[in-house]
Amino acid sequence: MTAREPTGAELLAALSALANAHRLRIIGALADGRQYVSLLARELGMSRPLLHMHLQRLQAAGLVTGELELTADGKAVKYFEATEFAFSITPQAIKEIVPTLPESAKGRDTDS
């Protein structure tokens, strides 16, 4: 089930996206199933624009996916759901992805 080991950039993006209490609650709320933005905002007690921003951040990291749908009565509603990610975070795992981090070639030894 483990799709593929993430690259350094991907892991960093995921960790950054999850390093926020609001976004953890969003993922927690979506763990059961998909939900649309306005209702999710009411459930979580946050403003729509704020939720929108956090969802963008989570989607950019590949942690959630959004899909715009049209209900029977013609309303446009955007449903989000959590992707089935699974990260194992250990010192050893981090050590292995460090070489794939961006600008990891930056810390060159003293070439002077």
Add this chain to the structure above:
Amino acid sequence: MTAREPTGAELLAALSALANAHRLRIIGALADGRQYVSLLARELGMSRPLLHMHLQRLQAAGLVTGELELTADGKAVKYFEATEFAFSITPQAIKEIVPTLPESAKGRDTDS
């Protein structure tokens, strides 16, 4: 071997601490074994004060531990090592720690 499931605050602190390329490299460098600050700074190509700050952040999250030692020639050197943390990050795991997040009782819907 899994010591104990982290609380929401602990997980959030760990994720926040790991959401940084420098700190990932620090953990990666310490995955092999302990090292002292000045040498680690040279290896990673960053200034001592900056490394000091990042180590403080990692230590505050419980991801590294520091120990001040005196070498045979009387120098005071501070060694850091990575703790043996292991986090499994999945939507379901996040859902379970959400209730233990600080101020999680804030956005509570009208229980009615």
Add this chain to the structure above:
DNA sequence: GACACATGTAAGGTTTTTCTTACACCGGAC
């Protein structure tokens, strides 16, 4: 038409994080 409810986004301010520079201390070697 006005209203309710869904979407999105831009502007702006506040707060947090990040990083550099500069300073302080201690102990051994020259």
Add this chain to the structure above:
DNA sequence: GTCCGGTGTAAGAAAAACCTTACATGTGTC
């Protein structure tokens, strides 16, 4: 004493993240 290498920390600027308010769109209902 001066130099070197280790420690720590404070001040302040720069950058990024966070959040609110306000505005824009569209559709169905009254």
